[in-house]
Amino acid sequence: MRFPVFGSRSFSALRNSTLSEVETVKRRKRDIIPVPHGTLPEPRGQDLDYVNIAYSHLVHSDWPKLDKLASGLTPFRVKHVLLKTLKDHVLSLEFFKWVELKNPSAITLQTQSIILHILTKHKKFKSAETIFRRVHDMSSDPLNLPPQIFDALVYSYRISDSSPRVFDALFKFYANMKKFRNATDVYLLMKGYGFLPRVESCNAYLSSLISLKRFGIALGFFKEMQNSHISPNVYTLNMVIAAFSKLGNLEKGFETFKEMEKMNVSPNAASYNTLIAGYCDKGLLSVGMKLKTVMEKAGTEPNEVTYNTLINAFCKEGKLQDASKLFKEMKDMNVSPDLVTYNTLIYGYSQVRDSETAGLLFEEMASNGFQANIITYNALIMGLCKEGKTKKAAYLVKELDRKKLVPDASTFSALIKGQCVRKNSERALHLYKSMKRAGFYPNEATFTPLLASLVENEDYDGAVSILKEMIERSVSPDPGTLTELCNGLCRVGKEELSIQLCKEIEARHLMANGLNDRSNNLGTNS
Numbered sequence: 152m153r154f155p156v157f158g159s160r161s162f163s164a165l166r167n168s169t170l171s172e173v174e175t176v177k178r179r180k181r182d183i184i185p186v187p188h189g190t191l192p193e194p195r196g197q198d199l200d201y202v203n204i205a206y207s208h209l210v211h212s213d214w215p216k217l218d219k220l221a222s223g224l225t226p227f228r229v230k231h232v233l234l235k236t237l238k239d240h241v242l243s244l245e246f247f248k249w250v251e252l253k254n255p256s257a258i259t260l261q262t263q264s265i266i267l268h269i270l271t272k273h274k275k276f277k278s279a280e281t282i283f284r285r286v287h288d289m290s291s292d293p294l295n296l297p298p299q300i301f302d303a304l305v306y307s308y309r310i311s312d313s314s315p316r317v318f319d320a321l322f323k324f325y326a327n328m329k330k331f332r333n334a335t336d337v338y339l340l341m342k343g344y345g346f347l348p349r350v351e352s353c354n355a356y357l358s359s360l361i362s363l364k365r366f367g368i369a370l371g372f373f374k375e376m377q378n379s380h381i382s383p384n385v386y387t388l389n390m391v392i393a394a395f396s397k398l399g400n401l402e403k404g405f406e407t408f409k410e411m412e413k414m415n416v417s418p419n420a421a422s423y424n425t426l427i428a429g430y431c432d433k434g435l436l437s438v439g440m441k442l443k444t445v446m447e448k449a450g451t452e453p454n455e456v457t458y459n460t461l462i463n464a465f466c467k468e469g470k471l472q473d474a475s476k477l478f479k480e481m482k483d484m485n486v487s488p489d490l491v492t493y494n495t496l497i498y499g500y501s502q503v504r505d506s507e508t509a510g511l512l513f514e515e516m517a518s519n520g521f522q523a524n525i526i527t528y529n530a531l532i533m534g535l536c537k538e539g540k541t542k543k544a545a546y547l548v549k550e551l552d553r554k555k556l557v558p559d560a561s562t563f564s565a566l567i568k569g570q571c572v573r574k575n576s577e578r579a580l581h582l583y584k585s586m587k588r589a590g591f592y593p594n595e596a597t598f599t600p601l602l603a604s605l606v607e608n609e610d611y612d613g614a615v616s617i618l619k620e621m622i623e624r625s626v627s628p629d630p631g632t633l634t635e636l637c638n639g640l641c642r643v644g645k646e647e648l649s650i651q652l653c654k655e656i657e658a659r660h661l662m663a664n665g666l667n668d669r670s671n672n673l674g675t676n677s
Contacts, residue, residue: 183345189306194231202231209236209246221253229257233265237312240273260286264303268311271320279317283324297325297336305344315346323352329359331368342379350376350384357390366394383414389421396429404429418449424456431464436473439464453484459491466499471508474499490516494526501534506543509534523554529561536569544569560591567597571604579604580613595626603632611639618652627661 194202201223208217209232229250236243247266250257263282270279283300290296304317318341325334334356341348348356353376360369373391376383383391388411395404408426411418423446430438439461443453458481465474478496481488493516500509509531516523528547535544544566551558563586570579579601586593593601598621605614614636621628633656637649656662 184343186308186344187306188309191230191234191310194228198225198228198231201228202235205232206235209242214249217249218253224250224254224257226257226259226262229262230265233262233269234310237269240269240275243269244275244278260299260303261307264300264307265311267304267320268307268313268317271317272312272314274316276320276323279320280324280327283321287324287328293330294332297321297333298340301337301340318344318346319348319352322348323355326352326355326359329362331359331363331365334359347379347381350381350387353381354384354386354390357387357394361390361393361397364397366397369394370398383416385411385416385419385422388414388416389419389425392422392425392429396425396432399433401426401429401433401435418451420446420451420454420457423451424454424460427457428460431460434464434468436461436464436468436470453486455481455486455489455492458486459489459495462492462499463495466495466502469499469503471499471503471505488519490521490524490527493521494524494530497527498530498533501530501537504534504537506531506534506538506540525551525556525559525562528554528556529559529565532562533565533568536565536572539569539572541566541569541573541575558589560586560593563589563591564593564597567593568600571600574604574608576601576604576608576610576613580610580617583617592624598626599629599632602628602636606632606636606639609639611636611643611645615640615648615652622652622655622659622661625659625661628656 193199201220205217205220205228208214208220232246233243236246243266247258247262250262263286267279267282270276270282286300287293287296300321301318304313304321307313308317318337322334322337322341325337338348338356353372357369357372360366360372370391373383373387373394376387388407391407392404395401395407404426408418408422411422423442427439427442430436430442443457443461446453446457458477462474462477462481465471465477474496478488478492481492493512497509497512497516500506500512513523513527513531516527528551532544532547535541535547548558548562548566551562563582567579567582567586570576570582583593583601598617602614602617602621605611605617618628618633618636633653637653640646640649640652653662
């Protein structure tokens, strides 16, 4: 089956948008595929005797006698025993598990479909999910498995006296697994037979799409839900707002928020938090704060997510005084700060070279029972290194080992920048090599000060090795630093190397605008 690409038009392409709603419903009913009357031959002779005897032993929980029948199990006999236990899901599942243990070859997709019908009709969805997962994991072709499972369920639907919940459970299973294509396949098959998923399953699908950053597809599916008269709940609409926000369409997100009332859905804290996060991501902090006020007036109390979002936004803008006010208000309102709150503030103060306040927050965090993680230590180390306090930073690195925390790329980057601040390019280069040996690589924010420090200290060999690494990793060098390096190379008689490096940078399209012409004249001032 070819999977449709669901964009802004997405599911709406499944129907003629010019039809009136009444005509659409009529056409939908007319196009629905009837569920086939699957049949299963009645057992006769030895098969009939086996089924009756096995069922009797099962009802009486006479497992020793049942064990003696294990060698005679066949898929046909298993199906008929399961059909005799339709009204007792406990007995059905016990028998199914016994067959799996004693004679796995008697378990087929058809026998699995019957137990799935029984479990889902009795709302035993966790047990059903376990079986769905086993079927999925054992498949050699998982991409094409959904139609096979669906067909098995359809053809055993009537003989199992089932309910539409079985298809809903299959759809939700793939949604929870974040198998977008498989879930989409199941949804379209369901729709073809006139079955629609519950809103909870639709929410699981929307959640998987958003986690996969398929925001446009998520919005398309929401439109499909509306057209199919699947009533959204607050969780649905929160995800719709989130999708609009992630796409930068805050106007539509706010419009959805305002329409909640018309849909008889009351916004919750997450509704406000999602909008606030969207405006903060756009740098519209004043709007985010206004929404917090609206939230309070509406009787919805801001929670730790609300405060963390706003505090983080102010920290990113370097407005630590505003962030600190919110932090104080948070505590005054009996909203307990969490690890995210402290890490955000510690990072914020470290960014503005206020390691003293960052350290006080670290102490407060510890006194409140929070265990610092690698993010906490990286923020503190970064702040100290920005101020050139590399000895204190080194002490914290040693503390990582005592806390059984492993340094990561951010730890090394902070230490490298710290040595660059102290103009100790030799030590910075040593840390860079240690970073590579540990399996980490710097990003542009680390490469840039390292290269500049090496050039400033006239360590041209070290600078060239870093520049080559940058070229290999497609990281653009700072134009000013590159000019200084090339001029320095020319002064020490390495003009050809200078020209070669510039050509490599140009070939990789890493040359900044205006630098190309300048590179042709490199060395003229040497």
